[in-house]
Amino acid sequence: MNNEKKSVGKILGAAVRNIFRRPATIPYLGGELKLDPRNRGLLRYDKESCVDCGLCMKDCPTGAIRIENRGTREQRDMHAYLNMGKCIFCGQCADSCAKKSITLSSESNLAEFTQDALTIELRK
Secondary structure, eight states: OHHHHHHHHHHHHHHHHHHSSOOSSOOOTTSOOOOOTTOOOOEEEOTTTOOOOOHHHHHOSSOOEEEEEOSOSSSOOEEEEEETTTOOOOOHHHHHOTTOOEEEOOOOOOOOSSSGGGEEEOOO
């Protein structure tokens, strides 16, 4: 019984101390988080330089990127889609691209409310 009172006292003491302690998280309300520019974030896609070789899709370890040609072979209309729920931001797609049509940015604000919204069309 005596050990039980000691453990309840420890828990209560820790709870009271933590009420007055500053939070351990980074404040983000109303501001923007500044990260190192070398941070691997959202991909950028230049559809003008893309030759539709498919190496980025082939080399992606998670299958997160998809390139589509909505036009014809002569009049290309290239679109790139990224599933951020699958992407591990390894940069393999950017390394595989011979024309450097895919690059990594340092943009890291990638949160969405639904799983369907995680698949986005990449922009330049």
